[in-house]
Amino acid sequence: MAMDAGGGARDAGAWKIVLGAAVVIAVAAAFALDRLHALALFPVQAVRFEGDIVHVSDQALRSAVAPHLEGGLLFVDLAEIRGAVTALPWVSSASVWRVWPDGLRIRVDEHEPVARWGEGALLTAAGERFRPERRPAGLPALAGPDGSAARVLERFRTLGQRLGEIDAEPVAVGLDERRALRVTLEDGVVLRFGRDHFDVRLQRLIDAWPAINRYAGERSIAAVDTRYPNGLAVQWAPPADEQNNGGDPNR
Numbered sequence: 001m002a003m004d005a006g007g008g009a010r011d012a013g014a015w016k017i018v019l020g021a022a023v024v025i026a027v028a029a030a031f032a033l034d035r036l037h038a039l040a041l042f043p044v045q046a047v048r049f050e051g052d053i054v055h056v057s058d059q060a061l062r063s064a065v066a067p068h069l070e071g072g073l074l075f076v077d078l079a080e081i082r083g084a085v086t087a088l089p090w091v092s093s094a095s096v097w098r099v100w101p102d103g104l105r106i107r108v109d110e111h112e113p114v115a116r117w118g119e120g121a122l123l124t125a126a127g128e129r130f131r132p133e134r135r136p137a138g139l140p141a142l143a144g145p146d147g148s149a150a151r152v153l154e155r156f157r158t159l160g161q162r163l164g165e166i167d168a169e170p171v172a173v174g175l176d177e178r179r180a181l182r183v184t185l186e187d188g189v190v191l192r193f194g195r196d197h198f199d200v201r202l203q204r205l206i207d208a209w210p211a212i213n214r215y216a217g218e219r220s221i222a223a224v225d226t227r228y229p230n231g232l233a234v235q236w237a238p239p240a241d242e243q244n245n246g247g248d249p250n251r
Contacts, residue, residue, distance in 0.1 A: 042073040046103040053108050055090040055132065061108065064088055073098055081106070089132040092124075115142045115156065117149060127153050144175035151175070155198070159183060162202055166209040190223040201226035208232055 047069075049061055064084040069076060078096045085094040085106060095107045111130050113122035116139050121131045123142060127150040144152045152175055159170045163185070172184035181193040193201050205226050212221065212234055220237040 041075075042101055044069045044073050044076065044102060044104060046099075048099075048103065048105050049108055050105065051108040051110070053110060055110055055136075056088055056108065060088055061085065061106075065104075065106070069104075073100070073102060073104070076104070089130055113139060115140045115153070118143050123149060123153060140170065141172040142174065143172075145177055145179075148175050148179070155181060159202070162206060165206055168209075189221050192223065192225045192227060194227040205232065 047062065047065055049058065053061075064087070065081055068081045068084060076098075078098070081104070082094050082096045085091055085096075085108060090110050091108055092111045093109045097105045099105050111122070111124050111128070113130075113136070114125050115123045116135055117123040117129055120135070121129045122135055122139070123129055129149060140156065142149075142152045142156055152173055156170060156173045159173065163170060168189075169186040170183050171186050174182050176182065178195060180195050181198065183191040183193065185191065191205065205224060212224070212232070216234075216236070219239075221234060222237040223235040225233040225235070
């Protein structure tokens with residue numbers, strides 16, 4: 001069979017033309033895209049924040065979003081905006097939507113703290129720590145070594161439920177470096193539980209509490225140590241007159 005050499009050359013030339021046209025189109029498209037970025041097509045004119053926002057200021061939210069609005073609504077990176085908002089200390093999560101032709105809608109969910117944690121941090125119900133500039137007053141104080149937040153929070157919840165049986169409320173719960181548990185009640189009484197047998201010791205305290213109060217009479221309880229195999233040790237607060245003169249009865 002004879003081959004048409006001229007036809008093959010024509011086909012090769014046609015492919016070169018097609019390829020060249022494709023390159024020109026691609027370059028033109030890239031140039032057009034750059035021009036659209038430069039022109040900021042559909043500039044963002046309005047940003048609306050939604051959600052139960054209490055601790056994050058509107059100024060803080062807008063300052064976080066502003067650097068990411070260049071290029072117009074068509075090209076804003078929603079993931080970048082979401083990341084900038086969730087980076088704010090009080091923000092738990094954020095969702096971002098385009099609102100055509102010129103707006104963004106951003107839903108903000110804040111952390112809900114249940115306690116203070118250590119020096120300067122707050123703790124959520126899920127055991128997540130975050131560190132705002134200022135902490136609200138009135139929250140219980142929890143503390144412990146690194147990695148102990150979940151355990152301390154669990155102990156606090158258990159204490160809150162069980163101590164309600166004796167009309168006592170924990171306001172501070174902490175683990176020391178040896179993982180020994182110490183609790184402070186609303187009236188200032190300190191409870192020492194040690195490292196082990198928490199449930200047994202807590203039940204013993206609850207069972208003995210009515211008797212402790214009867215035995216106390218007019219005295220005030222300063223601390224109760226549950227770290228005994230078969231009993232409790234009660235420390236009494238000094239009488240009011242000794243407290244007023246610094247503890248010296250001869251003063």
